[in-house]
Amino acid sequence: MTYCAALKMNNHLIFMSDTRTNAGVDNISKFRKMFTWSVPGERVITLMTAGNLATTQAVVSLLDERSKAPEERDPTILQAPTLFQVARLIADTLNEVVNERAEEGQDAEAAFRATLIMGGQIEGMEPRLFLIYPEGNFIEASSETPFFQIGETKYGRPIILRAFDPDMTVEQALRLLCVSFDSTLRANLSVGMPLDVHVYEADSLDEGAQFRIDEANPAFSVISKGWGDALKLALEGLPEFTVPSR
Amino acid sequence: MTYCAALKMNNHLIFMSDTRTNAGVDNISKFRKMFTWSVPGERVITLMTAGNLATTQAVVSLLDERSKAPEERDPTILQAPTLFQVARLIADTLNEVVNERAEEGQDAEAAFRATLIMGGQIEGMEPRLFLIYPEGNFIEASSETPFFQIGETKYGRPIILRAFDPDMTVEQALRLLCVSFDSTLRANLSVGMPLDVHVYEADSLDEGAQFRIDEANPAFSVISKGWGDALKLALEGLPEFTVPSR
Numbered sequence: 001m002t003y004c005a006a007l008k009m010n011n012h013l014i015f016m017s018d019t020r021t022n023a024g025v026d027n028i029s030k031f032r033k034m035f036t037w038s039v040p041g042e043r044v045i046t047l048m049t050a051g052n053l054a055t056t057q058a059v060v061s062l063l064d065e066r067s068k069a070p071e072e073r074d075p076t077i078l079q080a081p082t083l084f085q086v087a088r089l090i091a092d093t094l095n096e097v098v099n100e101r102a103e104e105g106q107d108a109e110a111a112f113r114a115t116l117i118m119g120g121q122i123e124g125m126e127p128r129l130f131l132i133y134p135e136g137n138f139i140e141a142s143s144e145t146p147f148f149q150i151g152e153t154k155y156g157r158p159i160i161l162r163a164f165d166p167d168m169t170v171e172q173a174l175r176l177l178c179v180s181f182d183s184t185l186r187a188n189l190s191v192g193m194p195l196d197v198h199v200y201e202a203d204s205l206d207e208g209a210q211f212r213i214d215e216a217n218p219a220f221s222v223i224s225k226g227w228g229d230a231l232k233l234a235l236e237g238l239p240e241f242t243v244p245s246r
Numbered sequence: 247m248t249y250c251a252a253l254k255m256n257n258h259l260i261f262m263s264d265t266r267t268n269a270g271v272d273n274i275s276k277f278r279k280m281f282t283w284s285v286p287g288e289r290v291i292t293l294m295t296a297g298n299l300a301t302t303q304a305v306v307s308l309l310d311e312r313s314k315a316p317e318e319r320d321p322t323i324l325q326a327p328t329l330f331q332v333a334r335l336i337a338d339t340l341n342e343v344v345n346e347r348a349e350e351g352q353d354a355e356a357a358f359r360a361t362l363i364m365g366g367q368i369e370g371m372e373p374r375l376f377l378i379y380p381e382g383n384f385i386e387a388s389s390e391t392p393f394f395q396i397g398e399t400k401y402g403r404p405i406i407l408r409a410f411d412p413d414m415t416v417e418q419a420l421r422l423l424c425v426s427f428d429s430t431l432r433a434n435l436s437v438g439m440p441l442d443v444h445v446y447e448a449d450s451l452d453e454g455a456q457f458r459i460d461e462a463n464p465a466f467s468v469i470s471k472g473w474g475d476a477l478k479l480a481l482e483g484l485p486e487f488t489v490p491s492r
Contacts, residue, residue, distance in 0.1 A: 154400030158429040162477050171486035183404040209489045223484050230480035231408050238472045240417035241465050243455045
């Protein structure tokens with residue numbers, strides 16, 4: 001499985017993804033699930049992937065190859081005029097990969113499914129964030145739903161629902177994502193460290209900060225440990241629930 | 247969907263279940279998912295159900311009918327000598343119901359699946375707690391895993407993982423369950439109020455406290471509201487995560 005989350009803030013897009021892939025619990029590997037393409041000063045596009053690894057790797061490879069040899073396929077994600085068109089291109093590529101496998105006699109189409117999050121900015125336009133479904137359709141984040149999650153989303157969802165605010169600072173948002181990922185890492189073996197992070201600053205049109213959080217990261221460890229203690233304290237601060245008298 | 251959780255404490259078993267059932271989002275109903283049978287002074291058995299409603303209702307009806315007309319089926323859950331045998335009887339009844347439907351040409355066996363939690367005590371023996379799988383096999387709670395969840399388990403799992411301790415008081419455990427259910431209720435429309443609660447006191451061999459928590463319950467409301475605020479405070483109390491310098 002996988003856990004990826006993206007937040008659309010007032011002045012930033014923040015992406016975080018884990019790196020564990022598994023085919024059964026005895027076949028665990030580490031793969032990057034976050035990919036960024038950019039034309040400095042013109043566009044930045046970040047993609048996160050969940051689902052069948054062969055599918056997502058093929059999608060990323062095709063997008064990458066085509067962006068380097070644009071004569072083969074026009075426009076590429078580095079040329080499409082809007083992020084909506086970029087989302088459409090990525091969705092079409094996803095469909096192409098899944099259908100190719102399905103045509104080759106592997107009728108278990110469900111097994112090849114993947115879900116993607118794509119966000120970024122093109123010069124002269126607003127930053128945008130999309131969730132691309134396995135079926136190839138997609139939705140865009142709005143002020144009502146300013147974040148997306150894919151993969152093993154449930155463990156880490158309540159805290160984002162409760163605490164996310166697009167007005168947060170980057171440091172606060174990263175702290176929130178660390179807590180959301182920590183809850184997921186603890187509950188589900190199929191989500192694992194290290195975590196990839198990308199912080200895109202609106203209107204910078206530059207890839208910006210990209211870094212990895214591993215088991216030894218002191219800031220993550222402090223948040224993880226602190227969160228456990230803080231949760232217990234928070235719980236203890238609530239009134240106890242008394243059994244109603246009969 | 248459904249959310250049920252049961253905690254095995256040092257001196258109590260605590261059960262909590264929601265009451266929402268749905269076949270699609272436009273077909274929502276309210277059904278009890280917690281059932282208790284007892285022979286005062288001799289045994290108490292509580293069952294919680296998740297999965298196909300027709301299956302779980304049939305299982306409960308069969309268990310109930312047979313306990314009232316034991317000549318039909320011997321032993322019944324009110325006669326079986328141990329809770330292990332009770333778990334086996336319930337699992338067999340579950341298999342019987344599912345296979346009956348499957349034989350009648352409804353080959354979508356998966357659609358009729360159900361998962362159950364059963365706990366209680368028989369005179370002279372320890373209180374025990376079991377999780378019965380759709381396949382009809384089952385596991386028992388131990389000191390390493392002193393709680394079970396069924397249905398929509400993920401949203402409410404991190405807080406139980408972090409905070410549950412079998413040494414808690416009943417009031418603390420109920421508070422913890424309220425928080426776990428609150429996280430689930432907020433995240434998933436298919437889990438809904440009111441909540442049924444059963445607190446069984448070890449060695450009482452009496453049904454004990456059974457009550458319902460509805461939307462208007464002031465104690466639950468205070469915990470729900472307080473938890474949102476406490477979570478935000480807990481988060482704010484953690485160090486922020488600074489983007490590493492490149």
